[in-house]
Amino acid sequence: MLLKRQSADERVHTDMRTDVIVVAAGRGQRAGDGMPKQYRTVGGEPVLRRTLARFLGQPGIRFVQPVISPDHVELCASIVAGLPGVLPPVAGGATRQASVRAGLEALAGDPPDLVLIHDAARPFVSARLVADAIATAAEHGAAVPALPLVDTIKALSAPGFVATGPDRDRIRSVQTPQSFRYDLILAAHRAQADAGDLTDDAAVAEAAGHRVATFPGDPANVKLTTPEDFVTAERNAAALVDIRTSTGFDVHAFGPGDHVWLGGVRIPHEFGLSGHSDADVVLHALTDALLGTIGSADIGHHFPPSDPQWKGAASDRFLAHAAALVREAGGRIAHLDATVICEAPKIGPHREAMRERIAEIAGIPVARVSVKATTSERLGFTGRREGIAALAAATVRLPWVD
Template sequence: MRTDVIVVAAGRGQRAGDGLPKQYRTLAGQPVLRRTLARFVGQPGIRFVQPVISPEHADLFASVAEGLPDVRPPVTGGATRQASVRAGLEALAADPPDLVLIHDAARPFVSGRLVADAVAAAAAHGAAVPALALVDTLKALTDPGFVATGPDRNAVRGVQTPQSFRYELILAAHRAQAENGDLTDDAAVAEAAGHRVAIFPGDPANIKLTTPEDFVTAERNALLALADVRTATGFDVHAFGPGDHVVLGGLRIPHTMGLAGHSDADVVLHALTDALLGTIGSGDIGHHFPPSDPQWKGASSDRFLVHAANLVRAAGGRIAHLDATIVCEAPKIGPHREAMRERIAAIVDIPVARVSVKATTSEQLGFTGRREGIAALAAATVRLPWID
């Protein structure tokens, strides 16, 4: 059955504290909303992901969703969550799915198992939600500061998203309840329209980010999930040629000669690009940017390194460290070392403390010792989600 996903991301998340809306804040180096969208992309049976956003966040959304396949252009949400979901449902009406999953952007840890169970439950029951048994005793509030006996915790459940429905059922329910804006979730909308809502097992890891404390917990969980630590190396060399400067580590450094190459011949960034590509098994710089292609003639090599860093992030990874060693007799690297570190860190958007630049001569041996060119060696360490 054709299944689409609506990701509701139109809120401002004021309880999460100052700063960007919570769905656009970073979690282990990656925006929360990108993590959430990526969890659905490529899942078996999922056709499209339809985001619903605030119009004032259009530029933020474009940056976090860049490169994700099967994510439809966002639609504008409403004043309430209910209105935002209805906008997402209406956006699918021209080519309707059989089933639809409705998910909160602030739940970035939704698992493949939960998505599959949501699809199966909607197909079987028409309307279903993931639910967790409560472990804490519930109490009713009486006078301020006092409690009384509350409901039996065995008779209640904590409900999560994605909530899943037959598309026509939930669209009709939302249209019928358009004036009843106090309903807190889509299960309540379906119930108000007279439908029974089934439950299926939720996931304790599928937490919703609401408060600053939630982000602290989520950051720790996200780092623990990046258990696949990989290191790869890169190497590049370019010969000297006519010129009055060389480009190294993204910096233009005056010199008596230039470096010959199809692009700007930045051996440092080329070696780092290959190292990053190696961590995800994505070939080498020549595969992505063939020297035979005229569009790369004279190109600035920071474009290559940005591309490799984006591929790592698209794979769910986080760059932990970059290390480069430059081998040459001249020019002197020491005076430019810190500026190189800062430039490389800015290119890949990581703290400068995670970048190392070193230099050495080859004791006048070999082509570098004869001042015929410059070489660079690089290593990259990244953290990736564990895949069996």
């Protein structure tokens, strides 16, 4: 079950398991000399890693499947290290169509309900696009993001002379992620395996007899193709200059039980923690810290304790919600830090599991998560072993807005 959210996520169908295929098998020769464009850096971070991270932690997304050239296995491994939810890459084919089919076949053992297919060289895909892609494919079976044309299109009657062009109102520029029911697009790719190199997955679906719906694209969702595109992308990356830090705090009392939830990890203990949800003080504090960076009230505003739907809810949903709101604001999470205050249980044996789980929920590398623990020297309610408290800090980078 996913979050009931305001804004883009209201359009996500909560019962649909969705995976993403990121196609990164090309050479990118038009981008100029050097390594393939998906492995070049923008703002100090490889393009492929940026693209993969955009999907991680998004509501509705389960796994992300990279498809790469067999020559780039080691390079890819170093770039995606630490990203939660990224499946081992599979080798692509000689054409984009063959590469997508390889990605689809790789998901067949545990198939999703929906699949999004995205170009690795589009590292600025937004949370709104992802939500719309999921919702439109869930409704129609096949969907693509489309933009109206700004320029007038003309055909050539002879070299150097124009003829009447097509009706611009009926022409669209198509982007990725393109989204489909998994069984529909897998069958379409298998059926069109020998049909020549179709230009995109919508064309594959159309060739198999399916109608493809559209949803609004995003002008910022550019594909990096030429050297000039990388210059522009560097400027866009540099625009994330509004660095904000916010804190969070939470406390819960001990009650009956045999375990506690801390940082998304179930830890055996002689007591449980009392609360309307699962009482995970670490995730609650981190959620408030993230919400603070974008001025979006607090956890009680988004998930009121008076609302019965949150009774016993897993707190990973709260942190994922806050992380998605940061991304919707155009931001990136730079660091999450949590300090647990308690006499027991011992946090040290579970620290790395907590870091990994927090990173997975927030869609960031483990290296950007810190978990610490301390006691209160037997002073106060934590010292008397009456409950657990947590402090948190979140640092995010946002576009500058006056």
